[in-house]
Amino acid sequence: MSAAERAGQAPGRPGGLADRLGAAVRLRADGRPEEARELLVRLGAEHPEDAEVAYQTAWTHDVLGLEAEAVPHYRRALALPGLSEADRRGALLGLGSTYRVLDRAEEAVATLGDGVREFPDDAALRTFLAMALYSAGRPKEALELALTVVADTSADPGVTAYERAIRHYARDLDDLS
Structure with missing residues (x-):
């Protein structure tokens, strides 16, 4: 199952969020990360308690070379419950790598x-x-x-x-x- 297919499948996720999160992940995967970022920032404002939204937002900021802006999203994703094991691994790797790029060794x-x-x-x-x-x-x-x-x-x-x-x-x- 791809990240886009997995996005938004956590139980109890509000209606429509799964589809919008999946659409954002597909936009990033299709080489349209700025559009994905815009959608993810809106989703994050609407659902600040959703760890997967925070993780996907961080990842997309990284793709765009906006490492400093990615950090708070990674930190929030890791602090909230609900990340799958694979996404938790990815968030830890992403945050650590981002700190390194930012010269925060x-x-x-x-x-x-x-x-x-x-x-x-x-x-x-x-x-x-x-x-x-x-x-x-x-x-x-x-x-x-x-x-x-x-x-x-x-x-x-x-x-x-x-x-x-x-x-x-x-x-x-x-x-x-």
Whole structure:
């Protein structure tokens, strides 16, 4: 099921909201993010308690390069009940990545770290955390995490042949033995 098809399907959602939210997601997916943003901002004003509306609004602001404007929408989406697990993961990743783009590296590390603690097997969250760690001036931790993600997720025969060594160096980059 696509994001547009999932949008608005939470139980108890007011009539018409599901259709309007789905339409906004389709507009963004169809390359019309400004129109999607206009609709989502209206929906957010009408339904400030709806976490999915807040998340889709944040995402659309990010698509438009309006990262600073996306932050309060991500924060609201994460604070409200009702996000699906997939959307919660996406909101944590989106907010953390947005903080990094805004040169707020410590907030990026905190947000993405929370995401990794909540969803420890999510390779995308761990990868974005590695980038945030690098931006926060912690390159050793960043590379250790990135190497672990590579070892955990790669099916490349060259990587899998050296998986044991990669994991060893991920634990101790300074060991040259």
